[in-house]
Amino acid sequence: MGKPSDLVQGTLDVLILRTLALEPKHGWAIAKRIEQVSREVLQVQQGSLYPALHRLEQQGWIEAKWGETEGGRKAKFYSLTRAGRGQLEREKAQWERLSAAINLVLQKA
């Protein structure tokens, strides 16, 4: 993805939240996971990922903790907060509503 626009920025947020739903990850792992699950379609750049992570942390949806990777290196791990879980559901619902609406227009118009 290139420079995030409003729509795309919101989408990135929900992707990050979903990725963190199962277990805490650091930034690199989040990017790789999204890439993997979307079958290489969605490639998250560092330039959009980290600002998004910091913003989400600022808003209180995720929280960060320094920990160790399997390789023994220190990394900043992000995890979903309880409020974040609620936000994830809300944003998922919104995305579904939005994409359904767009599909309707694309089909009918």
Add this chain to the structure above:
Amino acid sequence: MRWTGQLRLRLRTLFGRQNVERELDSELRFHLDNQIAENVASGMPPEDARLAALRKVGGLTQIAEECRDARGTAFLESLVQDIRYGLRQLWRAPAFTAIAILTLALGLGANTAMFSVINAVLLRPLPYQDPDRLVQIIDANPSKGFPRFSSSPTNFLDWRAQTQSFAGMAAAQGTTVTLTGRGDAIRLSAVKVTPDLFSVLGVRAIQGRTFTAEEGTYGSDKAVLLSFALWQQRFGGSKDVLNTTIKLNDKTYTVVGVTPPEFRLNKLSNFDVTLPLAFGPQVETQRGAHFITVYARLKPHVSLQQANEEMKVITARLAAAYPDKNTGWTAFALPITDYVVGSVRPAMLILFGAVGFLALIACANVANLLLSRSVSRRHEISVRCALGASRTRLTRQLLTESLLLCVFGAALGVAVAAAAIALLKKFGPTDVPRLGTVELDGMVLGFTAALTLVATILFGLAPAWRAARVDLNAALKSASRSTSGGHDSARPRRLLVFGELALSVILLAGAGLLIRSFVRLSFTNPGIDPANVLTFNVSLPGKKYSTVEQSTLFFDALSAKLGALPGVTKIGEVNLLPASGDQWSSSFVIRGREMPEQNRPSTEIRVVNRDYFQAMRIPLLRGRSFAPTDRPGSPPVLVISDTMARKFWPNGDALGHYVTVDAQPGLSNDNTQGQIIGIVGDVHDFGLDIEPAPTVYAPLYQPGPSDMNIVVRTAGDPTLLAPAVRRSVAELDPVLAVADLAPMETVLATSLAERRFYMMLLSIFAAIALTLAAIGLYGVISYTVNQRSSELGIRMALGARPAQVLGMVLWDALGLAAAGLTAGVLGALMLNQLLKKMLVGISTTDAKAFLGTILTVSVIVVIACYVPARRATSIDPTSALRSE
């Protein structure tokens, strides 16, 4: 909760910035390293792997920047950064910073101090319940020349019975008593009040209780209330004093309570005890005796106007019912706040305006300083602009610097204000009500904060905005300040200095007028010669000295004792001291010109002993003074003042006429009468600024008061006599207290104290203002000389003599000063109208005051301009040319 986590994050960002930055850095590096590892794993050589990773990841700095933005604390962070930067800049320019802060401290401090005074004296609500419903009822008799007068108890009782507009009405009378039985006898000031005064005012005793209705009746008035101060000082602040007895004027009173510290009645502010005011049987017959003050509370829905109309009706009714005593007497109600502060309000407001001018001048000076600084920083600012700083950010940064200056200036200013307030409380006149309660409270500090903000915007914004709008190219090219940028900035600076000069001229002219008025007053002949005279007061308690013979005996014995003291030349006795503000008047009749009581003229009365006129050196103009042959039994005689003689006998034949002065309570129940045997010079009884009133002097042997002021003329310093005086009185009767012991000169000086106070304050403001304006002028001229140094250098290189250069600079400078001076004089002519009430005998366009002002300002201006002008002549032409 979400927001606690957010708050913690924000705080961490603000205060643990370095840590946060380091974490961000390692987080991004971690990502980069992983990318490199991935590239290597897919087969790239390490160098290429690194380059490819860097390319993929993008600019780390920019990403970091965006992360910072995303954290949402960007505004606060940059603000903190601005503050840090501003502090560093101020620290690097110590001279500028010091001058700016000091100037601000002066302006803000003076304003804060003045505002606290106004807050305490004018604005703070009086310590009563619902003070806007409280009024004072004041008598008036325009036909006799009394716009205001005290009220009569008989009338008061009728008003209270007949009026519908007031929820309550009460009366008070000031007096003095002597406390005995607790160490030395001391004289206390007292106020007698009707018991309902406390409910009318809404004041409660802080210990014990106030008076019951029974204690306000004649014969049962044996209760007393102590003032808070007296209770603390003399009775140890202990509750045991309640229900004990004390002796006042040899009578026994029971202490029933203590009044609160703020309890005061208009100008009667420092009384020590409160006694009940009980009207005896003679109140029925003495309707004409006016000596009480009446307070009342309006009923809830009654307006002041309605109350006044009702008073008019009631007083008219009484005048019709008792024509001989009440004709011509009316009464009106005045809100109590008006009465308390009304007299000082104009002066206070003028002073507030003056100090406001001072603050403006201070701000103008600081603005000038900032302007000149912004010009010299043009280079630095343009570099920062070129590096990408936005205009708003730059303006904000410069504004922050101004704010910092203001905050420091205000902090120092508060210290200045505190010192000023302490000085004011110590040396201020006692006449200004509530001056003793001035303090730096929350409201005042809030005022200072608001003022600081206004000041910042006033003089911070303009230079900041101008500085940010700099032409990048030109500024970057010019290494320093020699180009026309100076020309541009000179105009507003000159304007500011022009304004400063005008304002300080106005202040100086005002101060000059007050000074002239004061000087003229203090040189007014008071009618007496106060030098070498000591005065004191002795009051004889009625129980012990119940007859005239007893009091006469006492005073004769005292005179003899005092006369024996070394250095004493004359001893005078008088019941009311000149310049003490006490008045005592009555109507009188001239034999042969009898008229009904309501039409009779009034005169002041004084009871004096034989030697009084000589002791006070009051000149005898015609006839003779009292002689030993004037005794009880010989034909009664009186002496009158010059004004009285000229007013009632314009043909000059006052001597020999017979005058009868109507009875007065406290004097005796007999009339004072006699043949006029002498005319003496006028004495300014009510203060040097008030015309002397017609006065009748009655000799002491005739029924006299028991409260006398003794004036002792000595050959040397009167204060040395003080201990001997006390001893003499104590030897005669140890129960008596000597009060108001002071040299006569001090008494006269105190009467001028309030005027002196205002004069000094305004003069101080004017002096500071002029100094600041001179500094501002100096700054501007120096700056201009700097700007023109290359031009002047060329001129000198081309053959101009130093004197010519000097002349050029001076001409320019003095032109600016003259403009300011002219504007100031015009302004002063207009504004000095406001001072009219405070001046005595001087018109608002007094030539000498204005001349003095112009002269002073001119001298200061020339000095301020001369130094930089002189510097212009020592410009080395070659170096000036070279720096071009």
